[in-house]
Amino acid sequence: xxxxxxxxxxxxxxxxxxxxxxxxxxxxxxxxxxxxxxxxxxxxxxxxxxxxxxxxxxxxxxxxxxxxxxxxxxxxxxxxxxxxxxxxxxxxxxxxxxxxxxxxxxxxxxxxxxxxxxxxxxxxxxxxxxxxxxxxxxxxxxxxxxxxxxxxxxxxxxxxxxxxxxxxxxxxxxxxxxxxxxxxxxxxxxxxxxxxxxxxxxxxxxxxxxxxxxxxxxxxxxxxxxxxxxxxxxxxxxxxxxxxxxxxxxxxxxxxxxxxxxxxxxxxxxxxxxxxxxxxxxxxxxxxxxxxxxxxxxxxxxxxxxxxxxxxxxxxxxxxxxxxxxxxxxxxxxxxxxxxxxxxxxxxxxxxxxxxxxxxxxxxx
Numbered sequence: 001x002x003x004x005x006x007x008x009x010x011x012x013x014x015x016x017x018x019x020x021x022x023x024x025x026x027x028x029x030x031x032x033x034x035x036x037x038x039x040x041x042x043x044x045x046x047x048x049x050x051x052x053x054x055x056x057x058x059x060x061x062x063x064x065x066x067x068x069x070x071x072x073x074x075x076x077x078x079x080x081x082x083x084x085x086x087x088x089x090x091x092x093x094x095x096x097x098x099x100x101x102x103x104x105x106x107x108x109x110x111x112x113x114x115x116x117x118x119x120x121x122x123x124x125x126x127x128x129x130x131x132x133x134x135x136x137x138x139x140x141x142x143x144x145x146x147x148x149x150x151x152x153x154x155x156x157x158x159x160x161x162x163x164x165x166x167x168x169x170x171x172x173x174x175x176x177x178x179x180x181x182x183x184x185x186x187x188x189x190x191x192x193x194x195x196x197x198x199x200x201x202x203x204x205x206x207x208x209x210x211x212x213x214x215x216x217x218x219x220x221x222x223x224x225x226x227x228x229x230x231x232x233x234x235x236x237x238x239x240x241x242x243x244x245x246x247x248x249x250x251x252x253x254x255x256x257x258x259x260x261x262x263x264x265x266x267x268x269x270x271x272x273x274x275x276x277x278x279x280x281x282x283x284x285x286x287x288x289x290x291x292x293x294x295x296x297x298x299x300x301x302x303x304x305x306x307x308x309x310x311x312x313x314x315x316x317x318x319x320x321x322x323x324x325x326x327x328x329x330x331x332x333x334x335x336x337x338x339x340x341x342x343x344x345x346x347x348x349x350x351x352x353x354x355x356x357x358x359x360x361x362x363x364x365x
Contacts, residue, residue: 052329055316057360062306062346068243070236070258070282072295077229078201082109083194085221092212094226100199106226107212109195114188121185125178132174139167194221203228234293236268236282243280246301250280258282258297264290266297304344311349316362317342326356327363335363 087109094106146159207227236258243250250256250270258266268282284291317340318325324342327335340355356362 052335053364054361055313055364057310057312057352057356057358057362059308059358060311060349062309062311062344062349062351063302064304064344064346066301066303067298068238068246068301069296069298070238072234072236072291072297073293074206074229074231075233075235075281076201077203077206077227079224080106080197080200080226080228081222081224082107082197083221084109084191087111087195089212092208094205094208096205096208098205100203100205100228102199102201104199106197106199106205108197111192111195114192114195118185118188118192121181121188124181125185128174128177128181132171132178135167135171135174139164142167197226199228201228201230203230231293234291235271236284236297238280238282249301255285256282256299258299260297266291304346306344306346306351309343310352310356310358311346312352312356312362313348313364314345314350315364317350318365328360329363338362 343351
């Protein structure tokens with residue numbers, strides 16, 4: 001910016017030159033000046049220059065933008081947790097950074113009591129199924145014996161009916177025992193499943209909770225203790241809360257330019273528009289080795305723009321409540337206030353709708 005001298009202030013500087021000559025006379029014990037001309041006041045007229053920094057009112061575009069930030073991370077991943085509370089960790093089979101395959105056992109809780117109960121329930125189910133099968137065989141055997149006895153037709157039929165009822169009652173008791181044990185077995189197996197964590201995908205272990213190795217068994221159910229990611233394919237992710245205000249900008253297939261504070265630019269395209277509660281994914285058009293997991297970039301979105309309007313830089317505009325004003329200089333170089341009306345307040349310029357014209361010069365703050 002050029003600095004301009006737009007005014008001069010005349011300042012009166014008062015300089016006192018006082019010469020005191022003292023002649024001491026002891027007459028009547030009083031001090032008297034010998035000569036009144038020795039007391040003099042000299043006035044000097046000095047001009048002092050005051051410099052103002054100026055801004056010119058021009059015509060051009062006024063743009064208001066917003067930065068939305070995106071984080072570079074793995075596209076695919078899973079957060080794993082146990083399904084039970086309050087059990088001690090028996091073993092952790094992986095460490096951070098280790099590659100794993102889908103189905104690999106990663107960690108387990110102590111579950112000997114559940115394993116024992118599972119075995120007991122399975123035995124109960126098998127035993128009652130065998131007893132039920134045996135009861136059916138005995139039913140057929142006893143009916144055959146009755147058939148060979150010298151009984152009237154009515155007596156034989158009544159005896160067989162009574163026999164079948166007796167065995168049916170016994171078989172029902174076995175069925176009930178199997179149903180109860182089977183129901184409990186499902187519950188135990190669900191608990192056992194909650195005691196083990198398996199990898200649900202091929203990938204790399206990116207996180208292992210310290211609680212798994214510290215002996216702490218007070219972590220909450222469903223708390224993430226292991227995280228697996230697929231680092232072979234990474235994308236930039238924008239959270240829903242930020243991007244959903246600009247659905248047209250983030251339509252699937254659109255090109256979005258991301259930047260950093262150093263001015264580097266990275267071209268990406270929208271591969272998932274994040275409908276509903278999902279996230280939006282931006283995929284690099286060309287891979288760049290400079291980017292690492294966790295890199296944070298931003299995209300610049302135009303919120304509003306005015307074309308070819310009167311404008312001035314924000315550092316020349318003052319405001320008080322809803323009133324806007326600038327300072328101009330008069331012919332003598334003194335500042336005078338000028339009230340203005342403004343339109344769009346942009347990033348680098350403010351639109352002027354009244355009070356100034358193109359070419360006007362105003363004083364910066």
